[in-house]
Amino acid sequence: MFYGTPLDYCYHTIVETQPPSIPSGNQIIITSRIIGYQLHPLIGTFIHHYAFLLMNYNEAKEFVKKWLSQIEKSILEILLNEGINLDRKLMKVLSKRRYNIVKVLLENSSELLSNPSLLSLICTFIFQSFDKFNPKSRVEVYNYA
Numbered sequence: 001m002f003y004g005t006p007l008d009y010c011y012h013t014i015v016e017t018q019p020p021s022i023p024s025g026n027q028i029i030i031t032s033r034i035i036g037y038q039l040h041p042l043i044g045t046f047i048h049h050y051a052f053l054l055m056n057y058n059e060a061k062e063f064v065k066k067w068l069s070q071i072e073k074s075i076l077e078i079l080l081n082e083g084i085n086l087d088r089k090l091m092k093v094l095s096k097r098r099y100n101i102v103k104v105l106l107e108n109s110s111e112l113l114s115n116p117s118l119l120s121l122i123c124t125f126i127f128q129s130f131d132k133f134n135p136k137s138r139v140e141v142y143n144y145a
Helices: 057-081 088-108 116-129 138-144
Strands: none
Touching: 057 088, 057 116, 088 116, 116 138
16 A cells, blocks of 8 residues: 655556456556646556547436446346345336436436446446435535545
């Protein structure tokens, strides 16, 4: 674990691992805001840089739909493997309610359409407690975390 200030960190050496394409290679994802990154980017042989494009309303809606569907499917599969049966009707009602809440959020705040990372965070919070999570801005999403 690194102890010190963020300024101390920039003087440390970055140790590179094998690329993920090689067996036993590592894959590490580092995220950053675009502002200021050009001044001090991470540099290394195996480091690839990508930027998320902003999504439009339909793309965000589709992303949310697939995200929620996949998580619900995975949870249901895990519970069934453990011998736990859930009321399918109730599951559908809860699923629809979650989706509608996210849809309303997206309609009311284009700022929340930013990128898949932010939408994943929103979906996670709504999945955990959709009745308590109602952000109006990106800052409120991060404050909830």
